[in-house]
Amino acid sequence: MFGKRWQAHAWGPPVRGIRRKIQATLEELVLEELEKRPQNGLGLIESLSERFRGWLPVGADAVYPLLALLEDRGQVERGAGNVFSLTDAGRARLEDARLQRAQRDAAAGEDLPSGECPGGFEHGPAWLHHLDAAKLGKIKDVVHRAFADIRAIAVG
Numbered sequence: 001m002f003g004k005r006w007q008a009h010a011w012g013p014p015v016r017g018i019r020r021k022i023q024a025t026l027e028e029l030v031l032e033e034l035e036k037r038p039q040n041g042l043g044l045i046e047s048l049s050e051r052f053r054g055w056l057p058v059g060a061d062a063v064y065p066l067l068a069l070l071e072d073r074g075q076v077e078r079g080a081g082n083v084f085s086l087t088d089a090g091r092a093r094l095e096d097a098r099l100q101r102a103q104r105d106a107a108a109g110e111d112l113p114s115g116e117c118p119g120g121f122e123h124g125p126a127w128l129h130h131l132d133a134a135k136l137g138k139i140k141d142v143v144h145r146a147f148a149d150i151r152a153i154a155v156g
Helices: 003-011 016-036 041-052 060-073 088-108 126-130 133-155
Strands: 076-078 084-086
Touching (some): 016 060, 016 084, 016 088, 060 084
Antiparallel strands (some): 076 084
């Protein structure tokens, strides 16, 4: 629908490598949420905010252009009430992403326990699971500052 215009705005130069990794991660997160249940854009924003408990600020400026891009690629489809659902191509993309993540994790030799890690990082390293609230708060602050810096570089 409005994918090309918004795609250029949201993910335009100058930081192609970082931008692509952030976009790929957000794509996977959106596809995972849509795998659970079809949702509209606002529902996705709320689901992601709840999932990451404020650690990863995701807003309309990222979600709506991404939904348009995924729709252009045929990985999601829009239904009544602008509710998006996963297509077979979206499921294949998600499975491919999971396989690549598992291969990276195995190659890194990390112990990645199942279950939920504090802050919603289910696939975080084992040491992240055992931090106290004060340390987690400091890490959360660092993540927020880094995200703001990356966004300023990418769109500024």
